[in-house]
Amino acid sequence: MQSVLSFNQVEFGWLKDKTDLKVKQISFQESSKYFIYGPSGSGKSTLLNLLTGFIKPNKGEILLFSKDITKLSDRQLNKFRATHMGFVFQSFNLIPYLTAEENIKLPLKFLKKAPAFDLNKMVTKLNLHDCLKMKTELLSHGEQQRVALLKALISSPEILVCDEPTSALDSEVESQFFEVLFSDLCKDMTIIFVSHNMSLKDKFDHQLSIEVFKDV
């Protein structure tokens, strides 16, 4: 299997003289599902910020599809990230004044791509039909998270990054979420799922403790 994302000798510190994270070498393989766990404040989000290019390491390289994203300009990185990565966050992060449908289709507008799936089918499957034309600020947490998931998947990114996406959901909505996440739709995607909820770890191919990355 091919590596889609890898860290080589990466060092990062929030303060200038302090190193918080040190990763010698790690690769994320194509179509694999990763579960990264660790307690709150252990550095999971720092790792996600590094692998998505939102922050740059003090040292080392981060290769996304063989391209060192630490060397890219903000503009290049922005486009590169949007093309190859989808995001699902704990706090949904939807535009409140746009409808659910407009939010879902937003990446297509900027990336000029065709939808990766039949939106109507997926909307019916996730019980979102009634809220498609509603502003997202009016939706429940569960509905918002399902909308956020469809938004992340619609441009068929190769990598899906999920940061504690189910921590605010009830068990029924959580199972619906995982149903989509492990459906054929995401079969070829590399999923990097970060959570402190250890009960979820068996759903994934690889389980990595955040401590693995912290070779400080």
Added chain:
Amino acid sequence: MFKIALKSLIYRKWSLVLTISTLLLSLFLLILVSRVHQSSRSSFTKVISNTDLIVGPRTSAQNLLMYSALGIGQPTHSVGEASFNFIKNLPTVSSVNPITIGDSYKSYPVIATTEVFFDRPNVNIDQGATLKLSHMSAVLGSEVARKNNLQIKDRLTIDHGGGAHSFETHDEHPFVVSAIIQPTGTPLDRFVFIHVSDFSLLHNKEKPTNTVDSTTKVEGHHNDHDHDHDHDHDHDHADEDVRYNAFFVNLKDKSTIFNVKRQIDEFNLEPLVSIIPGQTLLKFWDNFKVFELAIEFMALALIVMSLLAVLSQVLSNIQIRVKELTLYKISGASNRFIISLVFLEVFFISVLSVFLSYVLFYSLQPLILSHFLEPLGLYLDISKMTSTEVFYILLVTGLTLLTSFFTALFIIYYSKKMSVRINRGL
């Protein structure tokens, strides 16, 4: 993007309403000040444009100009036939148009004069056969006729003295409307013209010699007061001879103006003062300079406040705004999109404010005109934009757009940090 910008603005509708209100009020004020300034200047200039000298009994130059040409204020003295004949007989004088004032019709000034007064380029007849001041006839300015619904052959009685509430009327001497002048956009629209000899007649208590058609409409419902009533008025009355308050003088040779002026000022039978109207008008406007500057300063201060309001609208709850625009970036939006979105939102605010300020201006202008400006003898031209207001509109729009550009740059810079916080689950 147009749709997204609109939705974003509607989402922040209450702060948007406040921002637009501030901006439109400052623009409204600027438009109003600019229009009053421009139209009053142009209308006053039009009235005196074909007069070389204005001569009157000794008073201040500006007072003479105001009461004689602009219909503002009252004369305090008058001069007699000797002065008129002296000016008329000066060798380079081509025409002398005497005027006597002091009476009014429903607070509109009555100007007693001769037909020569109408011999000016901007005076044209609207109704009636000719602009002739025959015995006991009145020629009306357009506003007087319109506001009082007066037609040709209607009768009107004039009030003794000026002011809105006269206690004495000349109802024993009714006048018949013989002509109505087309609107000029000058103080002439607010004048009632009668012949100087009729004015003397009113104040010499003579009975009218003409008989007014009994079928004509009678205008004016005044109490019949005795003329001996102790009423405060300014012009002389019950004099045997004709008295004048001013003369509009035209010269054959304009180069002799200072010579003629000196001769008039040195006339020793009656104390006279002569003014070059254009020069005096400039001095008159100079008096308003401080007032105009104060208003312009206030309006500009309002613009600055409005710009700050626009800025606060765009930056309202900066965290939320930057987070929202960062979400666009994460979805693949370029920096150009972010700048354009903020730019478009501010452009909407500017355009809507400009549009609404004009809606407010045109809605309120009849009220402003009748309640505030007309009583002061000021005018409001609603037909064309002034260069000052165009400048202010461009200034406001330009500054708001410039503000939006820097705001967008700030958001883009700040969004890098925000990306981290979004990713951390903000």
